[in-house]
Each structure stands twice: as structure tokens, then as C-alpha cells.
Amino acid sequence: MSGLNIYSGISELITLKGAAKKQARQPVEKDLGLVKNASLVTYKGSVIWTGPSAKLTKAILAPYGGIKNSNEIKLSSGTVMPSFIESHTHLVFAGERKNEFELRNQGVSYGEIAKAGGGILSTVKATRKASQKDLKSAAQKRVNEFVSQGVTTLEIKSGYALNLKDELKMLEVAKSLKGPHIVKTFLGAHALPSNFKTYDAYIDFLLQKVLPKVAQSQLAERVDIFIDEGYFQKSHGEKLFKAAQSFGLGLTMHADQMKLTKAYDLAIKYNAHSVDHLVQIKKMDIKKLAQSSLTCNLLPGADFYLKMPYPPARALIDAGARVSLATDFNPGSCPTQDLSFIGVLARLEMKMSLAEVITAYTLGAAFALNLQNQKGSLTTGKDADFILIDGSYKDLFYQVGHHPVVGSWLKNKKLIK
Ligand code: NIG
Ligand code: FE
Numbered sequence: 001m002s003g004l005n006i007y008s009g010i011s012e013l014i015t016l017k018g019a020a021k022k023q024a025r026q027p028v029e030k031d032l033g034l035v036k037n038a039s040l041v042t043y044k045g046s047v048i049w050t051g052p053s054a055k056l057t058k059a060i061l062a063p064y065g066g067i068k069n070s071n072e073i074k075l076s077s078g079t080v081m082p083s084f085i086e087s088h089t090h091l092v093f094a095g096e097r098k099n100e101f102e103l104r105n106q107g108v109s110y111g112e113i114a115k116a117g118g119g120i121l122s123t124v125k126a127t128r129k130a131s132q133k134d135l136k137s138a139a140q141k142r143v144n145e146f147v148s149q150g151v152t153t154l155e156i157k158s159g160y161a162l163n164l165k166d167e168l169k170m171l172e173v174a175k176s177l178k179g180p181h182i183v184k185t186f187l188g189a190h191a192l193p194s195n196f197k198t199y200d201a202y203i204d205f206l207l208q209k210v211l212p213k214v215a216q217s218q219l220a221e222r223v224d225i226f227i228d229e230g231y232f233q234k235s236h237g238e239k240l241f242k243a244a245q246s247f248g249l250g251l252t253m254h255a256d257q258m259k260l261t262k263a264y265d266l267a268i269k270y271n272a273h274s275v276d277h278l279v280q281i282k283k284m285d286i287k288k289l290a291q292s293s294l295t296c297n298l299l300p301g302a303d304f305y306l307k308m309p310y311p312p313a314r315a316l317i318d319a320g321a322r323v324s325l326a327t328d329f330n331p332g333s334c335p336t337q338d339l340s341f342i343g344v345l346a347r348l349e350m351k352m353s354l355a356e357v358i359t360a361y362t363l364g365a366a367f368a369l370n371l372q373n374q375k376g377s378l379t380t381g382k383d384a385d386f387i388l389i390d391g392s393y394k395d396l397f398y399q400v401g402h403h404p405v406v407g408s409w410l411k412n413k414k415l416i417k
Contacts, residue, residue, distance in 0.1 A: 211247065225241075
């Protein structure tokens, strides 16, 4: 094997070249970089060339060993595009919270359920009890479900253990999962465990006993915190971010979901990768976010399940903010893994265009994970992470539950066969 691969027979190739030039801000249809009758050339897992097959010359292949050293892979016609990046999940957990759906539907709020011992803490109980093996086999099925929809990069958070031993157990499970490229995020600051009286005491415990171990063991690349009314406050975020940064960890946060606390300010100050939810933000907040380097990671599935308003995606994009989309898959506020549903919600409820949704779930999400230099578009030098769709890109995010993905590759290695 020479490492030089030519994928040919592609009816429509979406490179996202234009979107990449704009750093995923305000993408329009032409930024999808549609090429008809195209080829994609990769070398050792990276993209080296894309364009109309008729323009693929010997000179392009020569530095890589030339045509005689290449493998030609004829794809059944269809669309090739960057694979999906799912940038916010809580998919390692035990137990279930089906009863909460019923309660919420009868008018009990997410906050009231949490106060009564349900919510995040009920998943914590089950997850602490579960063996690593059982957690892993449940989580692997969920990973496979994402992969089947064309996801090749997947973020997974801890945060359903809230003690040293089991937070590490969750991260070990995340590390052991097979298939996509996995980004692991430490979310010890997800809720206050019942053996702590105050958030202050718990944050100090995290900083002294847990975070150093997480950093040392290299089990997480990033740190997350849930800042909201009834959860952590900005002062806790400040402490955590400072400490995490001193360990060289990346930062992200759940913010401004239930109430406007302007926690996103902290994400800007500490140069976080993304700020997630942003349901409550107003005009001035939108302006600040648009001017920042943050990626606004919107999670409309959670808003749907919690019967909340949707974040102001239209205003964010129009102001110049970079937007990504994710499921927020978890057993409470968003028990769906369906990317098509998230995209349809984004189009219908948040007035995002198809080009904006496609960009948000590929390049925007790469930015949300600080992987923009490696992933998210099929431009020269980036990882050969792509999917083959049976049909056109216009078949995406239209029919809920329809996943026309028939092949996927991660750095040129086939994930969906
Ligand atoms: O992103 N907001 C906090 N965390 C999750 C919910 C987790 C849960 O309910 O178990 C979220 O929505
Ligand atoms: Fe979340």
C-alpha cells in the first residue's frame, strides 16, 4: 500500500472550502464548495487534492509516487462531504430517566425534578454503581449509533460520578470506546453531589483532589462546567478555568441555558473552545459573542425536550458569530442521538439555512472542539474524514430519522463499510 488513494466517481463533492476561508462564520450555499463529477485524493490519511476528475493530472500525483503507486477507489455515485462531528454528548451513563419525561410533561420543571433528587443526581447514583464493563458496553452501542449516522469525531463528557474514582472510571470508559476519534471532557463540575454542602467546598475538592489526577492521567483534553441558576456560579468557573488552564487543558462551558448569568464572559476571557446552550442571551450578548473567537454550540434537542425557547441562532449568525450544533445526548434533558432531528429543529425553529446547518455540524463543530486545523472540511492538509451519501446534500436535515450515509472514513480508514 502506497498510502495514495484516489476516490473517484463522486457525483457531488462538498469540500466546505469557502466556509473554511471564512472560519465557519456566515456560510452561504456557495461556501459548501460543491464540485460535480469529482475526485478526492488522499495521502497517508490526509486530503491532498479535490476537484473535477477531468482536472486530476499526473503532476498532482507525482510527488506522492504517481498514478502507478495509487489505489483507485470507485465510489458508487453520490455525495462525498466532510463527516459529521458530534461536539457535545454525555453518552457514558448508567440507568435511565424515562419517568422524568412524564413528570416534565405534566408541568414539573427540570429544576424541580433535580431538587427532588431526580435529574443529574439520579444518573450519578446509577453510574457510580455500574461496573466499568457494563458502562462500556452500553456506551459502545451509543457510539455505534452516532457512527451509523456519519459521525467520525465524537465528544464525550464525564460528570455523572462527581467523585474521584468514578469520574476517572467514566473517562477510562470514554477512552476505551472503539470507532470514531473521541474527545474527552472532564465535567466534574456538573452538579453538587449530596455529600457536599456547598458548591465552594465541592469546587475546592475538584481542584485539589480530582483535576490534578485527571490532568496527570491524560484522560481528558478539556474541562467543562455547568454554570446556571441553581448550579455553579461564575466565581466557580473562574477558579476551575484558571486551574485547568495551568494544566494545559482546553475549556468549554454549559452557560446561559435556564437563566442569563452571562457566564459566557468567562469563556471569552479564558479563550474557551466553545460556549454551549446560550438560550437566554440578548442583543448585547450576541454582539460580544460574535466579536469573540468562541464557537457558540447550540443544542436545540435539549430545548425541545425541556420546552424551552431556542437560542437566537439567526441573530448570532447574522452578527458574525460562529455557530455549531450538537445533540447534547444525555438521559435527561436530551435523550435523542438523532442528528437529523437536531438539524431539522435548527432549520425550522432557529431559521438556519441548510448550508448553515451543514457547516455547523462539520466545520463549526471542529472549531467547537479546537480541531479546526485537522477536521471539518476537505481542504488540503486536513484529515481525510468524509462520508458518502446516497443522494444529494439536499437530502440532509429534511426528513427526521433519515440518514442517507452509506460509507464513512476516518483519516482514510473505513468506519462504515
Ligand atoms: O447539557 N445542563 C446540564 N447538563 C446536561 C443535562 C444532563 C442531565 O440532565 O443529565 C445538559 O443539558
Ligand atoms: Fe450538556
